[in-house]
Amino acid sequence: xxxxxxQIELDIRNILAGFLKNPPALTGDTDLINDLSLExxxxxxxxxxxxxxxxxxxxxxxxxxxxxxxxxxxxxxxxQS
Amino acid sequence: MNLLSKFDEVAATRRHLSQAGQDPTDVxxxxxxxxxxxxxxxxxxxLAGTNNYLGLTFDPDCIAAGQAALEAExxxxxxxxxxxxxxxxxxxxxxxxxxxxxxxxxxxFSTGYAANLGTLSxxxxxxxxxxxxxxxxxxxxxxxxxxxxxxxxxxxxxxxxLEKRMRRLEDRASRTLIITEGLYSILGDRAPLAExxxxxxxxxxxxxxxxxxxxxxxxxxxxxxxxAAGVEDDVDFIVGTFSKxxxxxxxxxxxxxxVVKLFRYASRPYIFTASPCPSxxxxxxxxxxxxQQRPELRAQxxxxxxxxxxxxxxxxxxxxxxxxxxxxxxFDDRDKALGTWHRLLDAGIYxxxxxxxxxxxxxxxxxxxxxxxxxxxxxxxxxxxxxTVLAR
Numbered sequence: 001x002x003x004x005x006x007q008i009e010l011d012i013r014n015i016l017a018g019f020l021k022n023p024p025a026l027t028g029d030t031d032l033i034n035d036l037s038l039e040x041x042x043x044x045x046x047x048x049x050x051x052x053x054x055x056x057x058x059x060x061x062x063x064x065x066x067x068x069x070x071x072x073x074x075x076x077x078x079x080q081s
Numbered sequence: 082m083n084l085l086s087k088f089d090e091v092a093a094t095r096r097h098l099s100q101a102g103q104d105p106t107d108v109x110x111x112x113x114x115x116x117x118x119x120x121x122x123x124x125x126x127x128l129a130g131t132n133n134y135l136g137l138t139f140d141p142d143c144i145a146a147g148q149a150a151l152e153a154e155x156x157x158x159x160x161x162x163x164x165x166x167x168x169x170x171x172x173x174x175x176x177x178x179x180x181x182x183x184x185x186x187x188x189x190f191s192t193g194y195a196a197n198l199g200t201l202s203x204x205x206x207x208x209x210x211x212x213x214x215x216x217x218x219x220x221x222x223x224x225x226x227x228x229x230x231x232x233x234x235x236x237x238x239x240x241x242x243l244e245k246r247m248r249r250l251e252d253r254a255s256r257t258l259i260i261t262e263g264l265y266s267i268l269g270d271r272a273p274l275a276e277x278x279x280x281x282x283x284x285x286x287x288x289x290x291x292x293x294x295x296x297x298x299x300x301x302x303x304x305x306x307x308x309a310a311g312v313e314d315d316v317d318f319i320v321g322t323f324s325k326x327x328x329x330x331x332x333x334x335x336x337x338x339x340v341v342k343l344f345r346y347a348s349r350p351y352i353f354t355a356s357p358c359p360s361x362x363x364x365x366x367x368x369x370x371x372x373q374q375r376p377e378l379r380a381q382x383x384x385x386x387x388x389x390x391x392x393x394x395x396x397x398x399x400x401x402x403x404x405x406x407x408x409x410x411x412f413d414d415r416d417k418a419l420g421t422w423h424r425l426l427d428a429g430i431y432x433x434x435x436x437x438x439x440x441x442x443x444x445x446x447x448x449x450x451x452x453x454x455x456x457x458x459x460x461x462x463x464x465x466x467x468x469t470v471l472a473r
Contacts, residue, residue, distance in 0.1 A: 041443040044215055048236055052083040057249040059210075 007055075009073040015053060016069065017048050030069035036038075055078060101423050105434040108426075115139055116328075116454040120433060129449050129463050130313055130433040132325035134406050135297050135378045136454025139369060140382050143328065143364040147210045150363035152465045157358040160322075163345065170362035175304070178333055178367055182304060182319065186341035188334045189362075193293055193322025194220040195334025198227060201260075201349035204340075205230040209248055210257040212243055212286075214272070216441040221260055221291060227349075230258075237265075237441065240276040247284045254284040258317075261288075263295030263306030267441050267448055269407030271295075274306055278315035287317040297326025297372050298406060303379055323361075327368035382453040383459050384405055392464030396471065409435070410447045410467075418445035422468040430463055 029039040032038050056079040066072050098104050110119040116136040178187035190196040201224030207471045209230040216237040225232045236242035261272045281288040292305035300308030307316045323331040390404045399411040412418035422434040433448035
């Protein structure tokens with residue numbers, strides 16, 4: 001993993017931890033739905049926070065195969081480039 | 082895990098909803114008595130969960146027009162307008178819609194869902210961008226997905242959230258369609274259309290407003306929220322439905338842009354489906370005329386809306402932010418909302434249960450709607466039933 005991607009993943013974990021009431025231990029493999037039981041509306045709000053943090057816009061299609069924090073970090077990295 | 086396993090979760094949810102008796106998603110109205118009453122479970126019930134805002138479903142003129150069309154033109158068209166021809170009513174309805182909105186172009190679809198799907202899939206293509214309000218109706222999401230455009234969501238009714246995302250698109254802004262609704266159908270809140278129009282102008286984008294729930298309700302002429310907000314000239318495409326204020330079924334798109342003429346050749350939901358049947362077109366045309374000739378219906382609707390909202394607010398309930406013909410009553414959890422829905426039905430009041438994932442913000446709520454056809458006594462009875470049921 002590149003330095004940049006590792007930093008993005010760390011940032012996302014921090015954003016997510018602030019978003020959850022009682023955050024469990026979060027890793028790159030944490031699944032947003034299966035591990036955290038986030039509803040679709042919560043995922044949308046979380047993604048909006050991530051977008052605003054990086055000042056990017058992520059299209060819905062790019063999110064369609066995102067399940068884990070590392071996968072979201074990869075999408076953010078692509079949108080930054 | 083097999084092909085059918087994906088339905089296990091749905092089946093479990095359905096079982097849960099049915100535990101206390103009637104499944105809220107499968108209510109049978111055994112007899113429709115009027116625009117505001119039906120017999121449900123053998124009981125005379127006030128309908129407080131419809132979209133019959135102007136109460137026109139039993140209007141004598143609409144019924145007579147439908148009956149005359151049935152006699153004169155038969156039960157159905159048996160095919161699409163492209164392949165099997167236009168009935169004169171289709172063309173007349175489009176002319177009347179265009180005149181009503183004072184634009185050059187109108188296109189009629191067989192349902193409101195098809196109107197959104199058909200307009201968006203014809204208008205957009207891969208490479209175009211969409212800014213979509215997060216709480217937009219499923220038909221808007223589906224239309225965008227069908228088009229292949231890049232879809233970006235902004236926070237519901239949040240001008241700053243939209244503006245930030247428009248800025249991030251940079252030179253793609255001029256290929257962007259901003260999509261919002263007028264009145265939102267669950268919480269009864271309105272889009273900040275004047276502010277959205279300002280963002281659209283600043284970035285040179287296009288604005289699409291779904292007025293499904295606001296046609297006949299807002300504006301001096303009942304054209305919807307764009308009229309009420311004074312931004313009709315900024316709205317590029319208005320889509321709406323006949324199945325709410327007009328008490329019929331079908332949908333439409335109106336616009337000043339000439340390309341709408343070409344949508345007929347590019348819109349699969351328009352081309353590959355049967356056209357609206359003559360009786361439906363006839364009742365719709367009559368209802369559209371009554372909407373314009375009888376502004377007192379809109380005034381009565383608003384009196385009832387204010388009375389319902391104030392009555393429910395007076396009970397200490399948590400409601401949506403705006404007074405409108407739709408009132409969203411929030412509950413702490415799904416079971417409380419479900420229990421209240423059942424007890425209201427037992428008390429002769431039909432409302433709509435809205436629970437996750439169908440609710441706009443993940444909450445559980447009851448959607449209560451009013452109609453111009455509700456009497457003051459019926460509105461009082463709705464409020465009184467809430468008071469009695471929640472006191473138990």
